[in-house]
Amino acid sequence: MKKAELVFIPTPGISHLVSTVEVAKLLVDRDERLSVTFLIMKIRSDPKIDRFINSVSTACNRIRFIDLPKNEPDPNQPRKFLYSLIETQIPHVKDEVSKLVSQSESSPDSPTLSGFVLDMFCTPMIDVANEFGVPSYIFLTSGAAFLSLQFYVQALHDEQKVDPAEFKGSDAELVMPCLANPVPAKVLPSVLLNKEWLPTMLHQARRFRETKGIIINTFEELESHAINSFSKGNIPPVYPVGPILNLNRDGDCDEESDKYKDIKQWLDDQPLSSVVYLCFGSMGGFGEDQVKEIAWGLEQSGHRFLWSLRQPPPQGKMEPPSDYTNPRDVLPEGFLDRTAITGKIIGWAPQTDILAHPSVGGFVSHCGWNSILESIWFGVPIAAWPLYAEQQLNAFQMIVELGLGVEIKMDYRREFISDGNETVISAGEIERGVRCLMELCDEKREKLKEMSGKSRKALENGGSSFTWLGRFIQDTMDHLK
Numbered sequence: 001m002k003k004a005e006l007v008f009i010p011t012p013g014i015s016h017l018v019s020t021v022e023v024a025k026l027l028v029d030r031d032e033r034l035s036v037t038f039l040i041m042k043i044r045s046d047p048k049i050d051r052f053i054n055s056v057s058t059a060c061n062r063i064r065f066i067d068l069p070k071n072e073p074d075p076n077q078p079r080k081f082l083y084s085l086i087e088t089q090i091p092h093v094k095d096e097v098s099k100l101v102s103q104s105e106s107s108p109d110s111p112t113l114s115g116f117v118l119d120m121f122c123t124p125m126i127d128v129a130n131e132f133g134v135p136s137y138i139f140l141t142s143g144a145a146f147l148s149l150q151f152y153v154q155a156l157h158d159e160q161k162v163d164p165a166e167f168k169g170s171d172a173e174l175v176m177p178c179l180a181n182p183v184p185a186k187v188l189p190s191v192l193l194n195k196e197w198l199p200t201m202l203h204q205a206r207r208f209r210e211t212k213g214i215i216i217n218t219f220e221e222l223e224s225h226a227i228n229s230f231s232k233g234n235i236p237p238v239y240p241v242g243p244i245l246n247l248n249r250d251g252d253c254d255e256e257s258d259k260y261k262d263i264k265q266w267l268d269d270q271p272l273s274s275v276v277y278l279c280f281g282s283m284g285g286f287g288e289d290q291v292k293e294i295a296w297g298l299e300q301s302g303h304r305f306l307w308s309l310r311q312p313p314p315q316g317k318m319e320p321p322s323d324y325t326n327p328r329d330v331l332p333e334g335f336l337d338r339t340a341i342t343g344k345i346i347g348w349a350p351q352t353d354i355l356a357h358p359s360v361g362g363f364v365s366h367c368g369w370n371s372i373l374e375s376i377w378f379g380v381p382i383a384a385w386p387l388y389a390e391q392q393l394n395a396f397q398m399i400v401e402l403g404l405g406v407e408i409k410m411d412y413r414r415e416f417i418s419d420g421n422e423t424v425i426s427a428g429e430i431e432r433g434v435r436c437l438m439e440l441c442d443e444k445r446e447k448l449k450e451m452s453g454k455s456r457k458a459l460e461n462g463g464s465s466f467t468w469l470g471r472f473i474q475d476t477m478d479h480l481k
């Protein structure tokens with residue numbers, strides 16, 4: 001039996017790493033000829049990620065993890081850090097892959113290197129794969145519309161000399177193949193409107209075209225328009241294999257488990273679909289002014305709430321938010337006492353468990369792609385409050401394209417690394433959004449339930465994503481012959 005080894009290179013950060021590991025698990029579970037080696041880049045130590053990796057490597061004997069040497073971020077260049085990190089890892093990746101190849105050559109039973117599966121930011125590694133004479137694939141942790149839009153904007157730039165950064169602040173609406181509705185320039189991904197990021201994004205899209213295929217964490221029934229758009233133009237095969245979620249909470253420690261039990265207990269005591277859950281992803285935290293407005297908005301809405309409240313890193317720093325030691329310090333006076341029965345403030349949330357709980361009736365979210373897929377999976381509607389990256393586009397998809405949510409503010413935008421100049425959304429706007437969410441019409445709830453069913457079906461034997469995963473394996477093995 002011919003055996004194949006895929007080398008996966010994710011970027012650091014839980015929201016890219018987890019779904020990448022989950023897709024690797026699906027691959028090795030599906031086909032015993034496959035094994036996967038992860039080359040892990042680390043910026044700082046993150047116990048949550050370490051525990052997750054440990055638990056997966058213990059449970060799956062055909063997935064192993066190799067740590068690349070750690071790099072300290074350059075404090076003066078936070079925005080460039082990810083790209084410089086990836087560049088500096090190139091020689092280390094070469095070393096590790098050479099070792100794999102020698103092992104494979106020295107033992108006839110070992111799998112043969114069959115390709116690289118790269119995170120969207122890791123396109124420089126395509127050159128390394130070329131040196132080893134194996135194909136590169138991308139694993140995209142965001143949606144298909146975002147990918148299609150990147151190709152569209154890159155072609156517009158290269159062929160018609162249109163500078164997408166000119167759409168910044170414009171009222172234009174763009175007809176694009178990725179979506180059925182015209183897309184307002186106001187919801188274009190921040191990374192494409194930002195002069196500093198744009199060249200990298202354009203370069204990235206050009207390099208995507210060189211790969212042998214792009215695996216996407218989405219499913220046909222969710223993004224049919226975008227997926228169909230890939231059939232035109234010079235675009236490699238696309239494999240929509242999602243939704244890929246981590247529902248097991250692999251690697252939670254005892255302390256976390258205790259906190260989560262307390263959250264579950266609180267939710268158990270609330271009426272059905274009565275709680276609005278607020279969470280803004282792995283990097284989302286707000287300054288004190290915004291925290292106060294959220295608190296007032298929640299209180300005025302009269303709805304029960306479970307709020308993952310996190311403290312942003314100091315200005316200009318690229319660090320994940322931390323839990324507040326004492327949330328009372330930033331909340332309006334008396335808020336915690338007045339809402340002691342109807343609300344609960346938490347730090348890092350066991351998000352999938354929360355969304356799975358029958359007491360949760362709505363989710364105020366920044367529309368990170370994982371959060372979107374999780375909300376669909378559990379049929380919990382979203383009130384969109386995008387922050388950065390491609391989140392405005394994701395919000396537009398959910399609200400306008402799919403009609404599955406409501407907005408707090410679909411075109412809200414702020415810098416990924418806070419510059420302290422964020423616009424504050426008022427308590428009134430938040431209250432209105434929360435009311436719309438929690439009083440959502442039956443028609444939309446029904447539609448969401450239907451999509452939730454489709455998301456689960458896609459992964460079942462014979463479902464669309466199950467079939468696409470099989471095709472990916474087939475194509476990988478064919479290449480090996």
Ligand SMILES: O=c1ccn([C@@H]2O[C@H](COP(=O)(O)OP(=O)(O)O[C@H]3O[C@H](CO)[C@@H](O)[C@H](O)[C@H]3O)[C@@H](O)[C@H]2O)c(=O)[nH]1
Nearest residue numbers: 015141142281282283308348349351368369370371389390
């Ligand atoms: O308190 C928390 C916060 C987050 N999560 C989980 O962490 C993940 C967060 O992922 P996501 O919702 O995608 O948000 P980000 O962390 O902001 O994700 C980044 O990566 C995504 C995938 O590429 C992009 O769509 C986003 O724009 C980008 O910010 C999800 O699985 C959540 O369930 C928790 O479990 N508890």
